Amino acid sequence: MDAANDVEIIARETVFKGYFQVDRYRLRHRTFRGGWSAELVREVFERGHSVVVLLYDPERDSVALIEQFRPGALAAGWNPWLIECVAGIIEEGEHPDDVARRETLEEAGGEPSAMVPVGDYLMTAGGSSETCRLYCARVDSSTISGLHGLEDEGEDIRTHVVSADEALAMVRDGRINNAMAVVAVQWLALEKDRLRRDWGV
Template sequence: MTEMDRDAMDRDRDVEILSKETVFKGYFQVDRYRLRHRTFAGGWSEEMVREVFERGHAVVVLLYDPDRDKVALIEQFRPGAYAAGWHPWLVECVAGIIEEGEHPDEVARRETREEAGSDPTDMIHIGDYLVTAGGSSESCKLYCARVDSSIIAGTHGLAHEGEDIRVFVIDPAEALAMCRDGRINNAMAVLAIQWLIMERDGLRARWLGA
């Protein structure tokens, strides 16, 4: 799809919602859509029925210490990984859901305090992406936060939310090695670490004035 094609496709004009109903509502929500959309050849697609998992939208925060050239990551239990037959304790970046009325920047700072026991001294917005657009509306807003890694350690999280989160500090090269050998196997952490490897020199120059 070219940029011209993308510009030509309009979200509201070229998608017709025939019906929408909530078929499940618990910790998360599932909505069922009946819809059709315009095709690249012209005309309209056949009617399709799709369930969409409504999880909300999230922030993801890569914690980086440019003074020591260290990355702080977290590890916690994930039921989705367990259900998929994978080892359910995943190495990740700090992350959290944006509640209605919250600003993503403040969510990023709050989650950094709750999950890593640290307050960012600076933070940049890297970009946004969809997690799994084929079946979920969830998007992630990705940040890199400047932290002091010398005081990051231990376990954190909110007990009333069932969180048991271990935080640890490693070299960026080791983080990349963990992505390569599968010790880090979730997309949000892999994306963030690969971004850091590409942009680390410029990021350190920005934050250290080098």
Template sequence: MPKPFQFNANDVTVEKRETVFQGFFRMDKLWLTHARFDGREMPTFTRELFVRGDATCVLPYDPERDEVVLLEQFRLGALGRDQSPWLLELVAGMNEDGEAPEEVARREAEEEAGLTFGHLEKVCDYLVSPGGTTELVHLYCGHTSTTDAGGLYGLEHEHEDIRAHVVPADEAIAMIQDGRINNAAAIIAIQWLQLNRERLRREWVAA
């Protein structure tokens, strides 16, 4: 059997592309074709694509107190499901043109939680839902102090209403296990913390 990744972007032909909606978000429609695994060419087909820039998410972690900071806020996409549409999430923001992910992490930590970071450790980059959107998330864990953390934050003109919670690491892990936290960035970051927690407590406390 051939190994994975035999194709690349050169094996895709976009015959036509047009913007079909431009509001708070943008939607494009594409006519395209691409190579197939059996050697043939895929007939031309259409797809709608949610065009969204890259984002940065960061899990604030205090290794001395063994606590994380999680943000509670309303999310429209969770409305209508058998759960509250107020989710517990990470510090997060969209990357502006030319802005490094680390800059976004530090800016959003101040705006959304009143936090500053020492060391930022990369967790991973991941595509949010590549079947329909362009968004890629840069995910980090940030060294912070939770001593004075918690409270209400958010930018009024951006209609943000955020409550920052200080949560013991064990409780955050339990919320992944029982489904109280069910958004991808938080799940990935907290599970990563579970794997790297003892190392971070050694390295970051010593620093």
């Protein structure tokens, strides 16, 4: 099935527009049994599209992570200071590569010497249009430390450098508990040997 032929959008309206946007869709789609579904009414969170950058130092086999406050985690009843990967929203007209490099500098004070695009995925397809492009960036982790972020964007970011093994342990024991970082660190665990060979380490 494909959206062009198998989905009928009956109506779409913006029901909220603030820092983010919520659109309400009335639609129906073809079913696996044949025919069409009943009309569905669904709200979709329009957050924009993002990049995530896993900062990896192959010489030291270390990962640079960031920590910052997240209101969504607070609303869920979780500790709102999350250990994450560098990430940022792709603004209109920006190339994801440029966003990845900019966010690495703004959020961690690092400059990638190489970047590998890992892939694209949907964040929460049941209720959001947001897509994420994941990169692995080669960095010198000895240059990454301290506090970062743009004050005018309300960012208050602390950096952490840990071994690649420790990053994976943090995923296993729940210290890293957000999807973007979990996906990135697990990818590195699977691909690290190949990546190090490609980078001549």
